Amino acid sequence: MVELALAAPRVRPRLGRDDWLMGGGLVALALYLAVTLLLPLALMLAKSAQDQHGVFIGLANFEAYFSNPALSGAIGNSVGVAALSTLIVIGLAFGYAYALHRSCIPFKGLFRLVAMLPLLAPSLLPAIALVYLFGNQGALKGWLFGASIYGPIGIIIGSVFWTFPHALIIISTALATADARLYEASESLGASRWRTFTVITLSGARYGLISAIFVVFTLIITDFGVPKVIGGQFNMLATDIYKQVVGQQNFQMGAVVSLLLLLPALVAFFVERWAQRRQISALSSRAVPYQPKPRRARDGILLALVCLVAAMILGILGMAAFASLAKLWPYDLTLSLRHYDFSSTDGGSWASYGNSIRLALYTAVFGSLLVFIGAYLVEKSRIAQPLRTATHLLALIPMAVPGMVLGLAYIFFFNAPGNPLNFLYGSMALLVMATIAHFYTVSHLTALTALKQLDPEVESVSAALKTPFYRTFWRVTTPLCLPAILDIAIYFFINAMTTVSAVVFLYSPDTTLASVAVLNMDDAGDTAPAAAMAMLIVCTSAAVRLLHAGLSRWLHQRTQGWRRR
Amino acid sequence: MTVPYLRIRNVTKRFGQFTALDDVSIDIQRGEFVCFLGPSGCGKTTLLRAISGLDIQTHGVVEQDGRDISALPPAQRDFGIVFQSYALFQNLTVAGNIAYGLENRKQPKAEIQKRVKELLELIGLPDSGHKYPGQLSGGQQQRVALARALAVSPGLLLLDEPLSALDAKVRGHLRDEIKTLQRRLGITTIMITHDQEEAISMADRIVVMRDGRIEQIGTPLEIYHQPASLFVAEFIGAMNLVPAMPLRHGEIQLGTARLACATDGYAPGTAVRAAVRPEDIVCTGKVNGHANSFQAEVRDMEFMGPFFWLSLGGGALGEQRLRAQLPSQRARELGLQANEAMHLHIPAEHIRLFPQSAGHG
Numbered sequence: 001m002v003e004l005a006l007a008a009p010r011v012r013p014r015l016g017r018d019d020w021l022m023g024g025g026l027v028a029l030a031l032y033l034a035v036t037l038l039l040p041l042a043l044m045l046a047k048s049a050q051d052q053h054g055v056f057i058g059l060a061n062f063e064a065y066f067s068n069p070a071l072s073g074a075i076g077n078s079v080g081v082a083a084l085s086t087l088i089v090i091g092l093a094f095g096y097a098y099a100l101h102r103s104c105i106p107f108k109g110l111f112r113l114v115a116m117l118p119l120l121a122p123s124l125l126p127a128i129a130l131v132y133l134f135g136n137q138g139a140l141k142g143w144l145f146g147a148s149i150y151g152p153i154g155i156i157i158g159s160v161f162w163t164f165p166h167a168l169i170i171i172s173t174a175l176a177t178a179d180a181r182l183y184e185a186s187e188s189l190g191a192s193r194w195r196t197f198t199v200i201t202l203s204g205a206r207y208g209l210i211s212a213i214f215v216v217f218t219l220i221i222t223d224f225g226v227p228k229v230i231g232g233q234f235n236m237l238a239t240d241i242y243k244q245v246v247g248q249q250n251f252q253m254g255a256v257v258s259l260l261l262l263l264p265a266l267v268a269f270f271v272e273r274w275a276q277r278r279q280i281s282a283l284s285s286r287a288v289p290y291q292p293k294p295r296r297a298r299d300g301i302l303l304a305l306v307c308l309v310a311a312m313i314l315g316i317l318g319m320a321a322f323a324s325l326a327k328l329w330p331y332d333l334t335l336s337l338r339h340y341d342f343s344s345t346d347g348g349s350w351a352s353y354g355n356s357i358r359l360a361l362y363t364a365v366f367g368s369l370l371v372f373i374g375a376y377l378v379e380k381s382r383i384a385q386p387l388r389t390a391t392h393l394l395a396l397i398p399m400a401v402p403g404m405v406l407g408l409a410y411i412f413f414f415n416a417p418g419n420p421l422n423f424l425y426g427s428m429a430l431l432v433m434a435t436i437a438h439f440y441t442v443s444h445l446t447a448l449t450a451l452k453q454l455d456p457e458v459e460s461v462s463a464a465l466k467t468p469f470y471r472t473f474w475r476v477t478t479p480l481c482l483p484a485i486l487d488i489a490i491y492f493f494i495n496a497m498t499t500v501s502a503v504v505f506l507y508s509p510d511t512t513l514a515s516v517a518v519l520n521m522d523d524a525g526d527t528a529p530a531a532a533m534a535m536l537i538v539c540t541s542a543a544v545r546l547l548h549a550g551l552s553r554w555l556h557q558r559t560q561g562w563r564r565r
Numbered sequence: 566m567t568v569p570y571l572r573i574r575n576v577t578k579r580f581g582q583f584t585a586l587d588d589v590s591i592d593i594q595r596g597e598f599v600c601f602l603g604p605s606g607c608g609k610t611t612l613l614r615a616i617s618g619l620d621i622q623t624h625g626v627v628e629q630d631g632r633d634i635s636a637l638p639p640a641q642r643d644f645g646i647v648f649q650s651y652a653l654f655q656n657l658t659v660a661g662n663i664a665y666g667l668e669n670r671k672q673p674k675a676e677i678q679k680r681v682k683e684l685l686e687l688i689g690l691p692d693s694g695h696k697y698p699g700q701l702s703g704g705q706q707q708r709v710a711l712a713r714a715l716a717v718s719p720g721l722l723l724l725d726e727p728l729s730a731l732d733a734k735v736r737g738h739l740r741d742e743i744k745t746l747q748r749r750l751g752i753t754t755i756m757i758t759h760d761q762e763e764a765i766s767m768a769d770r771i772v773v774m775r776d777g778r779i780e781q782i783g784t785p786l787e788i789y790h791q792p793a794s795l796f797v798a799e800f801i802g803a804m805n806l807v808p809a810m811p812l813r814h815g816e817i818q819l820g821t822a823r824l825a826c827a828t829d830g831y832a833p834g835t836a837v838r839a840a841v842r843p844e845d846i847v848c849t850g851k852v853n854g855h856a857n858s859f860q861a862e863v864r865d866m867e868f869m870g871p872f873f874w875l876s877l878g879g880g881a882l883g884e885q886r887l888r889a890q891l892p893s894q895r896a897r898e899l900g901l902q903a904n905e906a907m908h909l910h911i912p913a914e915h916i917r918l919f920p921q922s923a924g925h926g
Contacts, residue, residue, distance in 0.1 A: 008575060013621040016638030382619075457652035460619050461710075463639035464646045465666030465717060472654075479656045562656050562697035 015383065018469045022381040026391055029374045033394040035421070036437045040409035041401065047412050048255035061256045071253075074235040075260065081152050081236065082221040082264075085159040089216050090209065092160070092309055093167035099302035101175040102201070104294040106303075114310045117317060118162045120541035122498040122515045123225035125534040126161035128522060129319040130154050130230055132531070137330050139319075150232030158226035161316055163219050164309070167212045174208020175201075178290035211275040214268035221264050222402030224501045229522050237261050238501070241404045245505065251412070258405040269400035317538070324532035339532040347524050348517025348533055356514035357540070359431050359503075360496035367436040367443065367492040372485055375447035376473060380459055399441035403501025410434055411505050426508030438502045439495045443488045450484030451477070482555060490548040494541045568631065570595035570753050571616070571721065576625030578611050578777075585611040586622065587777040596751045598744070600764035603774035604800070609757045610725065612774070616755065617723055618642050630720060645714030649726040651706045653698040659709050660685070660694035666717040684712040687746070704735040711743070715750070722747070724756040728763060740767060761801050765789065773797050795919040798840045805846075805887050808921070809839040817918070822859035822881040826916035836921040845915035846889035848875070848907055850899040855910040861887070862906050868893075873901070880906055 015023070051057045066072050099105050100112060118126070133140050134149035147153060178201070186196040202209075224238040231239055237257055245254040325335045342349045378392050398406070414425045424430040454477065462472040478485070500515045507513055514537055521530040569592035578586040586608045593599050601609035614620035616627055618639040627635050634642050654662050660681050667677045685691050688708040690701075698706050707727055714722060727743070728736045744767050747754050758764050764771050765785040773780040773788060773796075781793040792798035799806065809819045811828040818824075819839055831837055849855065859881035867874040873896050877887040889909070891901070901907075 008577075008624045010624060011622055011636050013618075014636045014638060014641075016640050018640060019638060455648075455650050455652045457648040457650060458654065460617070460639070461646060461648070461652050461713070462665075463619070464617065464644055464714070464719075465669065466640050467666065467669045468640075471669070476654045476656060559656065562699050 018463070019381075019383050022377055022469065023384050023387075025373070026377045026381060026384060026387050029370075029377060030387060030391045030394065032370075033391065033437075033440075036433050037394060037397055037401075037406075037440075040406070040413035041397075043412045043416070044255050044258060044405070044409040047252055048259055050252060052252065061252050065253065065256050070235070071240065071257075074237050074240050074257075077152075077235055078221050078237040079264075081155050081159070082217050085156045085163070085220050086213055086217045088156070089160050089163050089167045090171075090213055092305075093164060093171050093212065094205075094209070095302065095305045096164075096309055097168055097171040097175050098201075099306045101172065102178070102290070102292050103299050103302045104292055105299050105306060111306050111310055114313055115168050116165050117313055119165045120494065120498070120545065121162065121317070121320075121538045122500055122518060122534060123158070123162040123223050124229055124500060124515070124518045124522065124530070125320050125538065126158040126316050127154065127226045127229035128518070128527060128531050128534060129316040129323065130158055131527060132319050132323045132329065133316075139330070148232070150230055151234040154230035154232075155227050155234065155236070158230055159220045159223065161313065162223075162226070163216045164313070166219060167216050170212040170215060171205065171208050174205040174211075178204060180288040180290040183290060207275040207278040211272050214271045214275075218265050218268040218402075222261055222404065222501070224404055224504070225519070228519060238402070238404050241408060242504065245408060245411070251408075254408050255412070258402075258408050261402050261405055262400070265400045265402055269396075272399075273396075320531050320538075321535050323528055324535045326528070329528060339528040340536070342517075342521075342529055342533070345521050345524070345526045345529045347520030347522075347526060348512065348514070348529065352512040352517040353514045353533070353536055355428070355511055356497055356537070358428065359435065359511075359513060360493045360540075360544075362428070362432045363435045363439075363496040364489040364493040366432060367439070368485055368489040370436065371440065371443040371488055372447045372478075372481065375444055375451055376477065379448060379451045380469075380477075382459075395444040396441055398437055398439070401438075403438050403499060404504075406434060406438055407502040407505035410502070426506070426511065428511050431503055431506055431511055431513070434502045434506055435496045435499065436492070438499065439492060443491060446484055446488055446491070447481070450481045454480055479559075482559075483552060486548060486552060486555070490544065493544055497537050497541050497544075567594065569593055570597075570630055571755075572626070572628040573612075573616070574626040574628075576612065576615055576622045576627065578608075578615060578620070578622045585777050586615065589625070589774075589777075589779055591772060591779070591782065593753060593755070595753055598747050598754045598756070598767060598769045600768035600771045601755065601757045601774060602759070602761060602764040602771050603780075604759060606776075607774040608777040609759075609772075609774050611777075613723055613725055613755065613757050616721075617644055617646060643719055644721040644723055645717065645719035646723045647707070647710045647714050647725065647727045649729050651698070651703075651710045651730075653706055653710055653713075655698055657697075658694065659690070659696050659698065659701070662698065662709055663694075663712045663716050665713060670717070680716060684716055687715075688712045689742075702735070703731050704739050707731065707739060708742070711746075715752075720753065722752050722754040724754065726757050726759070728758070729760070736763075743767070765801075773800065775800075790915075792840070792917065795838065795840075798917070798919065803843050803888070803890075805841045805843060806838045806919075807841075807885050807887065809837055809918070811835065811837065811918070817916070820859070820880075820882040820885045824857050824859070824911060824916060825913040826918070827913070828918060831918055837918045838921055840917045840919060841887070841911055841915060843874075843888045843890040845911060846877075846887060847910040847912075848889065848891050848895065848899065848901070849910055850901075850907060853908040853910075857913055858908055858910045860906055860908055863901065863903055866896075866901070866903050877907075877909065 048061055049056060049058055096115060100108050130149055132138060134144055138149070144153070182200050183196065186200055191199070222238055224242060227234070227236040227239045228242065237260060241254050241257045241261070244250045244257060323329055324339050325337070326333045327336045327338065374391070374395065378388050381388060410430070413419065414421055414430060416422065458476060459469065459472065462469065498515060500519055503513055504516055504519065507516055514533055518530045518533045521533065571593040573589060573591045576586055576589045577584065589612060601612060603609050611620065615622040618634070618637055621636065625635070626633060629643065654665065657665065663681045663684050664677050667680060681694065685694055688711060690705060690708060693701065693705070698709065701709065728739055731739065740763060756767065768785060770782060770784055771788050772782050775796055781788060781797045788797060788801055792801060798804050807819060809817045811817050811831045811833050812823065813833050815828055816823055816825055817828060817839060849858070861877045861880035861882045863875050864878045865876040870893070872893055873891045875889040875891055877889055878885065
C-alpha cells in the first residue's frame, strides 16, 4: 500500500487568486524589509572590513580600534554606566510597580500617569534639564558636592529618567498577574512575609525582571541623546559613532563601533524573547486575582518612594519647562516665550518642528498600514510557509538594531553612488523609511498579537463563501483590530517625534527635525531654545496621546454592541 | 448503484515524516449524512480539510459531482462549512453574517433580505437579525453559523465538530435540529465528531477512523452490531472482551461454558477474544430455558435507574468477568440479589470473535 501511495502522482495544489495576491504581497513586503533593513546592515558589515578606499583589509579596523585606548575605553565606560543605570532603574521601577499593584496607596492612576510622562520626551530633554539643575550655573549645583554633572553622573541620572517608564511597563505586567491562591497557601503554611515575598512575588516576576533588565540595558547603552548633551569628555560607544562619522568622517571606524554596539543589543534581544515566552506560559487561566489589603507600614514606605520618584520626574520635566520660559537663566527669571521664537538660533526653526510633525504623521499612517498588512500576510496566508517565516524574522531584526547603527547603515546603503535608490538620500521619504524600520518590531508584534486573538477559521469560512480575502480583511479583520492599529499608529507617531538616533545621520537642510534641532541648538550653546524645542515635542506628544485616548474611548463605545457580551 | 456525489480515492496526507492520512477511499452518495468518527489524531479533521481544500492532500483524488477538485483552492469548490468555534464575524450583525456570502454574488438587495429572513426562520431565530453574535448563546451562534453556510446553497455541507463546544442539553437539542434540517434540505453532509453517540444518532453512515486509516464504513447499526475490528468493537459502545477458544467449527469455550457462535477463519485451539455487548447477555434467573446458556454468580450490582450494571463471575466463568446490562423491570421480576447464581444466555449471533493479540497492532 505504501508503494502504491508513493507511485501515485503528488497533488500540486492549484493557487487561487487569493493565494497569488497574498503571495505577491508577502514577496513585496520581504523585498521592502530587505532593502530598508537587511541590505544596509550587510553593507555596514562589509564596510567595517574595508579601508577608506573600499579595499578589503580584514580585521585591521578592529585592531586599530582596540589598540587605541582613547577609543576602546568607551566600551568599559558604556558597559559600566549602562549596568549601574539599569540597576537603579530596575530597583526604582520594581518598587514603583509593587506599590501600584500590591499595595493600597492612594492616587494610583495619577502616579501611573506621571511615570509614563518621560515617554513623551526625547532623551535629550532630561540631559538639558540636568544641565539647568546641576550644571555650572545650576540651581542645585551644591547638591553634587563639587562633582561635575558633565560625565557619568549626568548620564546615569538622565538615563534613569527616560528609561524608567519602559522598565515600569514590563515589570507592571509581571506583577499585575498574581494568583491570590498562592498567597493564601503561603500564609496558611505559616511562611513569613519576607519568605512569601522572595518565593512567590519575586519568582513570579522573575521573567519580567530579566526582560526589563535587558531591555533597559540595551536602551541605555545604545542611547545617544543623553551622553551627547551631558557626557562631556566621557566617551560612550553611541557618541563615538557620531564623532567618528560626523566629526571625523571616518565611516569605517563608525562601522566598527556600530558592530560592537550591535552585540549587547543582540544578546538582549534573544534573552528578552526567551523571557517573554516563559512569562506567558507561567500564567494559569484558573488564577484568582490577588487583592492587596491595607498595611500601614508597607503602604507608607511605598507611598514615600512613589512620591519621590514622581517628584523627580516632574522636577526634571518642570525644570525643562521653566528653562524654556525663563528670559535669561539664571539672571532674569521672568517668564517669556522668546525662546520659542527660533529665528535667532541657527540650529533649529519652526520649520524643523513642522518637518517633525510631517515625519510623525507619515510614519504613523504608512507605518501602521505596512505593519498591519504585513502582519496579516505573515499570520493568515496559507501558502509559502518559508517566505512567511523569513518575513517574520526580518520583522524581528529592528529590535536588535540600535538607531545609530541603522542610521549609519542607511548612509552606507542609500548614499552609495551606484545605488538606484540614491535619489532618496536626504529626503523626507528616507526619514520615514528609517523611522518605520527602526520601530518595526514592537508594532509588528502588537499587530500579530491582535490578529492571533481572532478566530483562525474566519478566513476558512470566508473562502468557503467565495469571498476574496481582501474583502474579509477590510470588513471583518480590520474593524476587529482597530484598537491595536490605533496603538501602533500612536507608537509610531510619538517615537518619530522624539527619536534622534537614526535620523541624526539622515536629515538634509530641507528636512531638519525638531529632535535633531534640540541637539544642534544645545551643541551651539543655545540651551534655552533647545529646552523650548524639547518642550514643544513633549506637548505635541501629550496632545496626540490625549487625542488617541479620546479616539479609543469613542471607538470602544461605538462598538460596544459587538464587543464581548 | 448511482455515481457517488463525492468520490475520495487513495487520499494520503503527509506532514514531513508523519502520515496523517494513509490511502483513504470513500464514496458518498448525494443527500447522504456521513459522520467521520474517531479519537483525536485519527485523521478525520485532516480528511475534512482535504475535502474542503483548506489543506490539500499530498496524494490522491477528490471528485465532487463528477468534477476533479483534488488540487483546487477552497474558493473554487462548492461547500459550506461550520466550525466548532462558530467563527462568526463578531462585528457584523446576525443578518450581516448570513448575508455575507450572498453580497458577494451581486444579487439585488431585496432578494438578499428575503433569503436572510427565510434562513432566520429556518434556524428558529426570526427576530435576531439585528443582534450581534456576542449577544447570543452558544447554541444560537452555532445556528447562525449554519445559516451562513447554507445561505449560498452549497452542494456539500461540512460540519467540523459543530456541537463539541456546547453544553450537553443544548447539544442534544441542536443535534435533532441539524438532522431534521439536513433531511429537509437533502444536502449532502459530512460531520466530524469524536462523540460516538452523536454519530450513531445522526448519521446515515459512519466512517470510523484510526491512525489515518479507515477502520470501518457502515450504517450505525452495522457499526454497532457487526464491528469489523477490535478497535471498532471497543470504541463504539460498551463491550465485553474476554479470552475464549474455538473448540470446533461453530463452538467456543468461554471459561468452562461451551457456546455456539460463528467461528469462521479461526482454527480450533487458537486463542481468541470473544466480544459481547452487555445488553446482549440475557439473565433468565433460576430457570434455564435456552441453549447457549451457562451459570454464573452476580458479584456486584450497580443501580443506574432504568437498568442495573451486573458484574458476573464464578460458576462457569471461573476467573473471567462479564458485565451485563439488565433492565430494572426485569431485575424486579427475577427478584435479583447480589451473590446469587444465575442462568445466563447469550444468543449465538451476538458473539463475535477477534484475534487475541493483533487487535492493537
